[in-house]
Amino acid sequence: MNTQKTIVTIGAGIAGIESSVALSKLGYRVILVEKDKTIGGKINNYYHLFPNNRPAVDIKNYMDEQCRIHDLTIYKNTEINKVQKKGERFSVTTSNDDILKADALLVATGFEYFNGMQKEEYGYKIYDNVITSIDLEEKLRSGKQITTAQGKEPKRIAFVHCVGSRDEKSGNHYCSRLCCITGVKQAMELNSRFPNSLVYCFYIDLRMYSMEYESLYRSAQEKFGIQFIRGKVSEVSENKEGTLQIKAEDTLSGRPLRMEMDLVVLLVGMVPGQGTEKMKSVAALESNSHGFLESNDWQLHKNSSSQPGIFLTGACNGPMSIDETMEHARSAAFEVHTYLQNHSKHE
Numbered sequence: 546m547n548t549q550k551t552i553v554t555i556g557a558g559i560a561g562i563e564s565s566v567a568l569s570k571l572g573y574r575v576i577l578v579e580k581d582k583t584i585g586g587k588i589n590n591y592y593h594l595f596p597n598n599r600p601a602v603d604i605k606n607y608m609d610e611q612c613r614i615h616d617l618t619i620y621k622n623t624e625i626n627k628v629q630k631k632g633e634r635f636s637v638t639t640s641n642d643d644i645l646k647a648d649a650l651l652v653a654t655g656f657e658y659f660n661g662m663q664k665e666e667y668g669y670k671i672y673d674n675v676i677t678s679i680d681l682e683e684k685l686r687s688g689k690q691i692t693t694a695q696g697k698e699p700k701r702i703a704f705v706h707c708v709g710s711r712d713e714k715s716g717n718h719y720c721s722r723l724c725c726i727t728g729v730k731q732a733m734e735l736n737s738r739f740p741n742s743l744v745y746c747f748y749i750d751l752r753m754y755s756m757e758y759e760s761l762y763r764s765a766q767e768k769f770g771i772q773f774i775r776g777k778v779s780e781v782s783e784n785k786e787g788t789l790q791i792k793a794e795d796t797l798s799g800r801p802l803r804m805e806m807d808l809v810v811l812l813v814g815m816v817p818g819q820g821t822e823k824m825k826s827v828a829a830l831e832s833n834s835h836g837f838l839e840s841n842d843w844q845l846h847k848n849s850s851s852q853p854g855i856f857l858t859g860a861c862n863g864p865m866s867i868d869e870t871m872e873h874a875r876s877a878a879f880e881v882h883t884y885l886q887n888h889s890k891h892e
């Protein structure tokens with residue numbers, strides 16, 4: 546019976562793929578629509594994952610294999626331009642003018658990273674030795690040599706927490722949840738490459754919400770000597786020789802700080818993706834005050850959207866880690882299945 550029903554999943558990152566695979570296992574026909582030319586989303590750009598240092602390519606390979614095994618239909622380089630509901634069925638128009646008929650929709654449009662250039666005071670794209678955590682992850686993943694713009698090994702490295710999160714000026718008041726642990730992971734990775742370097746993390750307060758994250762934070766201090774300074778960085782400027790001057794206030798001692806660094810890494814937060822913005826308008830979905838798609842029922846039906854028959858999976862619903870995304874994706878598949886089963890009874 547399930548094979549008569551079709552689900553269109555919008556977004557082929559890990560949430561979209563995992564939900565679609567689960568639905569395919571339940572016997573549904575699933576069509577995945579992806580705006581990019583590749584599937585996997587952000588996992589393609591990661592190096593090692595926290596908390597266990599697993600290569601991200603393991604997850605990417607798993608996703609590719611699952612798509613192959615379950616023979617998922619994937620439309621790449623394709624966006625959704627229109628969603629209409631006629632009776633209980635959806636009619637979805639793509640950017641290639643295909644019209645897809647579906648019994649349920651699954652939105653998996655993910656997130657984007659905060660644009661570091663919006664925090665001009667930190668000098669991203671102004672000073673060559675200021676990079677973001679995304680740039681650093683890409684350098685680690687691609688095996689490129691990590692040097693300063695002057696071609697030297699960085700000896701003093703600063704991580705700046707909460708860039709574009711918990712920040713009045715950028716308008717993002719929420720915590721992105723994963724950037725503290727990303728900073729800890731990357732600080733340890735840099736210290737392993739450059740054992741003589743001094744690595745500092747400037748934080749407002751640290752949010753290590755899982756037991757394993759807390760253990761990593763302890764290792765970072767005890768085994769790697771990473772120094773955590775409670776203080777908000779107010780400004781980064783460049784010295785004549787290309788090194789960077791950081792101005793901050795140590796909020797524990799109340800003293801202003803000025804420190805010279807070779808490399809500054811901005812830990813950029815998570816913001817709603819463009820695809821998520823588009824889905825709000827084409828499918829009339831409600832969002833929360835931070836712009837992420839709103840669940841219909843926070844406790845009981847986290848994967849249900851404000852529109853019956855349209856479900857949410859992954860970080861379009863808010864910042865979440867890879868393991869949380871996988872769980873969210875499987876629960877989304879179950880929500881869709883329950884919805885379709887209830888509808889079948891009334892047909």
Ligand code: SF4
Pocket residue numbers: 706707708710711719720721722723724725726750751752812814
């Ligand atoms: S996870 Fe840490 S760095 Fe990221 S927004 Fe929250 S407190 Fe700031």
